[in-house]
Amino acid sequence: MASKCGVSYAQGLIILVTASMLAVGHADTIVVGGAENWHFGFNYTNWAFQNSPLYLNDTLVFKYDPPNGTTFPHSVYLLRDFRSFLRCDLRRAKQVASVTQGGGEGFKFVMKRWQPYYFACGERAGFHCKVGLMKFAVMPLPRCHIW
Numbered sequence: 001m002a003s004k005c006g007v008s009y010a011q012g013l014i015i016l017v018t019a020s021m022l023a024v025g026h027a028d029t030i031v032v033g034g035a036e037n038w039h040f041g042f043n044y045t046n047w048a049f050q051n052s053p054l055y056l057n058d059t060l061v062f063k064y065d066p067p068n069g070t071t072f073p074h075s076v077y078l079l080r081d082f083r084s085f086l087r088c089d090l091r092r093a094k095q096v097a098s099v100t101q102g103g104g105e106g107f108k109f110v111m112k113r114w115q116p117y118y119f120a121c122g123e124r125a126g127f128h129c130k131v132g133l134m135k136f137a138v139m140p141l142p143r144c145h146i147w
């Protein structure tokens with residue numbers, strides 16, 4: 001009797017572990033800007049609208065060349081709130097990727113928290129954000145398995 005109970009408990013554990021693995025496997029990886037990558041003058045707010053919704057634990061990939069003779073440097077910052085997002089106000093913003101981190105496979109950011117994220121390029125004191133449109137907001141949704 002005890003061993004039978006133990007077996008079913010183990011089976012239950014296996015099901016739980018498998019389910020959580022499936023949930024992890026369900027997260028998507030999205031290249032910011034798609035084929036445009038992360039550059040000056042592309043409308044990332046439109047891009048974010050067109051690619052919404054995004055979900056918790058999804059990975060955003062920012063791809064941009066490290067500084068060289070022909071490209072402008074870019075970076076990735078998290079702005080503090082909606083107000084600083086609207087104004088491209090970089091004071092108190094948090095840098096999450098430097099000008100060199102967008103090379104190769106790109107800089108990967110996992111949205112782990114259920115909160116709005118305000119992304120922006122921090123170069124030229126907000127000029128890339130304001131004039132270059134290098135900003136977008138995301139509110140990642142929890143994935144539901146109701147159906």
Ligand SMILES: [Cu+2]
Pocket residue numbers: 039040073074075121122123128132134
């Ligand atoms: Cu930039």
